[in-house]
Amino acid sequence: NALSxxxxxxxxxxxxxxxxxxTEMTVAAVWGELMGVERVGRGDHFFELxxxxxxxxxxxxxxxRVLGVEVALRELFIHPTLDQFALAIDMHAQAxxxxxxxxxxxxNGCRRPLFLIHPIEGEIGYARSMARWINVDQPIYALAAxxxxxxxxxLRTVPAMAARYLEAICHVQPHGPYQIAGWxxxxxxxxxxxxxxxxxxxxxxxxxxxxxxxxxTTILGGAxxxxxxxxxVVSFGEADALLAWLPPTTTVHLRDELKVLALAGEVDTMxxxxxxxxxxxxxxxxxxxRRHLGVRVATAEALLTYRL
Numbered sequence: 329n330a331l332s333x334x335x336x337x338x339x340x341x342x343x344x345x346x347x348x349x350x351t352e353m354t355v356a357a358v359w360g361e362l363m364g365v366e367r368v369g370r371g372d373h374f375f376e377l378x379x380x381x382x383x384x385x386x387x388x389x390x391x392x393r394v395l396g397v398e399v400a401l402r403e404l405f406i407h408p409t410l411d412q413f414a415l416a417i418d419m420h421a422q423a424x425x426x427x428x429x430x431x432x433x434x435x436n437g438c439r440r441p442l443f444l445i446h447p448i449e450g451e452i453g454y455a456r457s458m459a460r461w462i463n464v465d466q467p468i469y470a471l472a473a474x475x476x477x478x479x480x481x482x483l484r485t486v487p488a489m490a491a492r493y494l495e496a497i498c499h500v501q502p503h504g505p506y507q508i509a510g511w512x513x514x515x516x517x518x519x520x521x522x523x524x525x526x527x528x529x530x531x532x533x534x535x536x537x538x539x540x541x542x543x544x545t546t547i548l549g550g551a552x553x554x555x556x557x558x559x560x561v562v563s564f565g566e567a568d569a570l571l572a573w574l575p576p577t578t579t580v581h582l583r584d585e586l587k588v589l590a591l592a593g594e595v596d597t598m599x600x601x602x603x604x605x606x607x608x609x610x611x612x613x614x615x616x617x618r619r620h621l622g623v624r625v626a627t628a629e630a631l632l633t634y635r636l
Contacts, residue, residue, distance in 0.1 A: 365377055383609065442509065512538070548628050566618065569621045
């Protein structure tokens with residue numbers, strides 16, 4: 329009881345190591361502004377400082393304007409410290425990866441690797457969170473969706489996603505037995521990956537489905553019927569994705585206002601209203617948010633048309 333209340337500052341304090349070079353100093357300045365931290369050192373950790381996925385989207389939008397480099401959100405999950413993330417930005421500017429969907433969450437370990445597939449949101453932050461509870465000898469890789477970066481088109485079928493991710497999986501592990509898992513939509517994609525592996529004679533020793541269903545019609549069709557007013561219509565557009573994304577704390581008044589805008593197809597106006605209400609950081613530009621919504625829409629379409 330005599331101790332002062334813990335905070336991110338005094339709980340996670342580490343020796344300050346000043347940023348070096350243009351990229352590190354630029355990133356440090358943006359981190360500090362976003363999270364209200366007076367100074368950010370080279371070893372500081374984005375998520376330990378209070379960062380989260382939505383702030384990360386705003387961070388990438390700002391860095392694109394300042395540095396002129398577009399980086400995938402998964403790079404921050406893989407390289408969460410300032411020095412590592414800045415180096416990843418510089419490396420990204422020099423060359424693109426041959427397997428851009430692949431994120432090595434924990435590449436080292438003596439066991440066979442576990443491959444975790446993204447949910448409908450398309451990113452793999454959950455893999456980073458889960459890693460701390462999985463045996464340290466277990467290498468962990470995650471597969472993120474295509475479509476977040478400029479010029480990249482989201483994949484719209486589960487078999488196409490599975491085939492794309494399987495190329496990256498086989499790059500890490502050429503032959504089985506394989507261990508694959510996925511959260512929600514990722515479980516369905518993992519199931520299709522396992523099916524494709526079995527079809528070519530490879531062994532799958534573990535398939536994990538985390539909160540996954542075999543029929544998404546009710547879940548995704550429900551969002552559509554909320555907008556169009558017809559329960560038998562199964563479609564999922566950007567307006568549906570935005571309504572489904574709203575946090576439970578969203579007021580009834582705002583939710584009703586957004587439904588009216590959804591009926592009119594005014595997605596940009598919906599995003600503006602969400603920003604004005606503080607649900608989306610003001611620094612996230614509409615183009616970046618539309619890409620994120622586009623990934624959700626494409627994944628939903630893939631789930632609704634997939635047959636086991």
